[in-house]
Amino acid sequence: xxxxxxxxxxxxxxxxxxxxxxxxxxxxxxxxxxxxxxxxxxxxxxxxxxxxxxxxxxxxxxxxxxxxxxxxxxxxxxxxxxxxxxxxxxxxxxxxxxxxxxxxxxxxxxx
Amino acid sequence: xxxxxxxxxxxxxxxxxxxxxxxxxxxxxxxxxxxxxxxxxxxxxxxxxxxxxxxxxxxxxxxxxxxxxxxxxxxxxxxxxxxxxxxxxxxxxxxxxxxxxxxxxxxxxxxxxxxx
Numbered sequence: 649x650x651x652x653x654x655x656x657x658x659x660x661x662x663x664x665x666x667x668x669x670x671x672x673x674x675x676x677x678x679x680x681x682x683x684x685x686x687x688x689x690x691x692x693x694x695x696x697x698x699x700x701x702x703x704x705x706x707x708x709x710x711x712x713x714x715x716x717x718x719x720x721x722x723x724x725x726x727x728x729x730x731x732x733x734x735x736x737x738x739x740x741x742x743x744x745x746x747x748x749x750x751x752x753x754x755x756x757x758x759x
Numbered sequence: 760x761x762x763x764x765x766x767x768x769x770x771x772x773x774x775x776x777x778x779x780x781x782x783x784x785x786x787x788x789x790x791x792x793x794x795x796x797x798x799x800x801x802x803x804x805x806x807x808x809x810x811x812x813x814x815x816x817x818x819x820x821x822x823x824x825x826x827x828x829x830x831x832x833x834x835x836x837x838x839x840x841x842x843x844x845x846x847x848x849x850x851x852x853x854x855x856x857x858x859x860x861x862x863x864x865x866x867x868x869x870x871x872x873x874x875x
Binding site: 650652679680682684689690691693694697699736738740742743744747749750751752 | 763799800801802804807815817818850857859865867868869
């Protein structure tokens with residue numbers, strides 16, 4: 649079992665729709681959770697971080713964390729073609745500094 | 760503020776040769792991380808510096824890889840001798856505080872290494 653699992657996609661949504669990206673993790677002592685966006689050939693760029701159970705909203709993005717289910721998700725409202733990218737879920741476990749990444753989900757937003 | 764920079768952006772070498780990758784973190788960031796992504800796989804942690812000290816090198820694949828951060832500023836990652844399986848994209852990241860305290864890692868654009 650991979651430590652962080654994501655569906656590789658592609659996830660295709662029409663412009664204006666809500667894109668829902670999901671991630672599960674295996675280490676119960678994970679404490680910090682990050683969503684990075686990566687355009688092809690570019691550096692991963694932090695979109696959201698979340699540390700506590702519940703929802704965290706920032707503009708069109710909402711991160712949701714459920715530690716009991718070991719599940720973290722990212723919702724993108726009013727999806728735009730410019731949101732088309734690979735979204736990486738990363739997890740940081742207790743008392744370490746390294747990030748453990750999933751393989752990423754490729755999102756395609758079509759006009 | 761300048762972001763994390765890496766040099767070169769691409770490197771193509773033959774098996775058995777040596778390659779040195781460089782990373783310049785964001786100014787003032789004590790924490791510097793190296794990661795690697797091989798084709799079709801997830802980004803994987805290699806090691807973590809706090810200033811010039813190696814805090815965690817548990818991800819280094821073998822002794823052909825040598826990372827240094829003399830003076831606690833830029834870092835180099837040397838692969839000697841390179842093998843075919845070393846091909847991939849090498850990312851550097853930096854953070855001001857430790858990630859385990861909740862700080863964010865900022866990533867560079869990566870160096871794409873191809874070993875022929």
